[in-house]
């Protein structure tokens with residue numbers, strides 16, 4: 001029996017190999033001697049090409065069963081794929097969150113032969129054994145009754161009186177042969193991995209209801225899994241993200257974990273509840289490669305946090321952010337807007353919090369989605385806002401305004417967040433990133449936009465936020481953001497400065513803002529800059545009393561007045577200060593080409 005695993009086209013576009021849960025189910029089936037394959041995603045592949053590729057695989061590999069996985073929003077995509085492979089004569093099995101959180105709707109409507117609810121590492125093997133061993137329909141139906149969480153032809157048939165979630169996680173290491181992970185690592189340097197599963201909390205917007213037990217994998221298994229990936233894809237994996245809901249950040253666990261992860265000599269990020277971040281564990285894990293956290297801030301208004309049952313306060317977030325900042329650890333924090341308690345006051349609080357922490361947290365803003373099986377979903381249903389649950393599921397965007405914000409404001413939030421460059425839905429990480437340093441020191445970046453899959457060459461990077469470069473895809477208008485740190489800071493910065501300033505040889509250069517790190521490194525990197533520097537000014541000029549740059553005294557900004565330069569470098573880290581300085585220079589009628597920060601972002 002040949003089994004092919006596939007996710008929705010949408011999910012492939014993001015994951016590029018089987019999502020982790022399905023990969024575990026597939027790995028375990030393979031370990032039980034079933035012939036298991038995974039769909040391969042190719043970069044730039046359209047939906048139609050993906051289907052053709054699926055068909056080709058089904059035919060060329062003699063596939064008997066296609067096993068699909070999906071999130072709630074994948075409903076229509078998966079429905080179409082199921083019908084497509086059924087026409088090719090395959091049996092279909094569907095598992096994953098799409099079934100787990102809408103079990104009374106999905107099996108009955110989506111058209112799969114079998115749907116499986118719960119965690120299916122074991123139950124899927126049981127299903128395969130039944131399908132392999134039974135020759136008559138009656139015999140099969142009889143045996144299917146023993147398979148946990150199973151639906152057959154839309155109706156529950158298996159056992160639902162046993163736990164559908166594992167008591168203990170199995171000792172499984174993802175099989176790297178199942179799909180073409182090499183394609184993924186060719187373009188992305190991050191390995192997503194997991195130390196634990198589930199969460200004991202029950203925030204109102206989250207699918208977790210606190211009923212599925214929190215379980216951890218053995219540290220040795222996780223380390224072995226990571227090592228397998230590192231060996232299989234040498235020099236391609238730059239960092240790890242522990243992407244579970246709730247990493248155990250207690251000092252006790254940190255100590256056990258640190259010893260072992262340290263041996264891998266790789267940097268890693270972890271997703272935690274901010275509440276659990278503590279100095280003791282930071283000290284232990286930073287030494288083992290910890291570089292930062294992903295946390296759900298959710299709201300900067302305590303009334304909203306309480307309404308969400310987040311069991312967190314804004315003051316606590318401030319304290320934890322400071323702590324991370326003190327240790328130089330990065331923090332990525334998500335704010336979500338649209339809780340019933342959200343109003344104009346909380347929106348304002350979120351924006352103030354964002355501004356206040358601009359330099360300390362990479363923040364994402366999104367509207368809350370009312371996902372099936374969450375408390376917010378049930379609330380909306382009670383209020384009559386979800387009349388037809390199947391139609392709602394198919395709709396896939398799940399936005400409902402139960403907040404106290406007027407609809408006009410709520411509707412405008414998407415555009416508002418995208419203008420702030422912070423809506424995670426609007427900023428996409430491009431794929432196929434390639435940098436090229438041009439002769440005049442400008443960095444040209446070639447990327448594939450993940451939305452329209454067009455190849456885009458960007459020479460003008462619109463802005464730099466939190467160390468991310470943001471550009472706009474000229475084809476579909478989506479904001480693209482990507483980290484430039486590796487390339488710019490470590491490898492090419494020196495070259496960029498040197499090349500750039502060469503064109504100003506024998507010209508007059510002035511610098512406004514001597515404290516900026518970029519200015520200092522530009523001075524260090526470029527001899528031409530040092531030779532051509534004729535004026536240095538800073539608004540804190542008194543602090544530079546005994547400091548000279550290339551024998552030039554630092555003067556007050558007014559010293560530039562009515563002067564003429566070939567180039568003026570504005571060394572200001574924040575765009576606000578840059579704008580202020582440039583206005584001042586305009587007012588003083590200084591005549592110069594202005595470089596607003598790094599040469600390579602000015603275009």
Ligand code: B12
Pocket residue numbers: 010011012014015018019020021022024025067068069070071072073093094095096097098100101116118119120121124192197198205206207208243244245371372
């Ligand atoms: C890791 C993660 C991600 C990773 C996925 C990485 C990867 N390669 O897998 C990334 C960061 C990419 C991601 C993205 C998104 N995520 Co996410 N993510 C998670 C998280 C934290 C863990 C998922 C996980 O791996 N769990 C552990 C595995 C073992 O469990 P599992 O997936 O359920 O798999 C088991 C069963 O479902 C079943 N099973 C699964 N597949 C199959 C297939 C078959 C055939 C069978 C028989 C059984 C079966 O057996 C598995 C093994 O036990 C969950 C939280 C959660 N509670 O699930 C959110 C979660 C799944 N994400 C969510 C969302 C909303 C998103 C995004 C839409 C966010 C966004 N706005 O962009 C995107 C969508 C991506 C997409 N379209 O594919 C929601 C989904 C809500 C819903 N009802 O669909 C969740 C539940 C978070 C939440 N609390 O709201 N996510």
Ligand code: SF4
Pocket residue numbers: 199200201202203206207208209245246273296
């Ligand atoms: S939002 Fe986070 S803390 Fe709250 S229930 Fe979900 S996973 Fe747990």
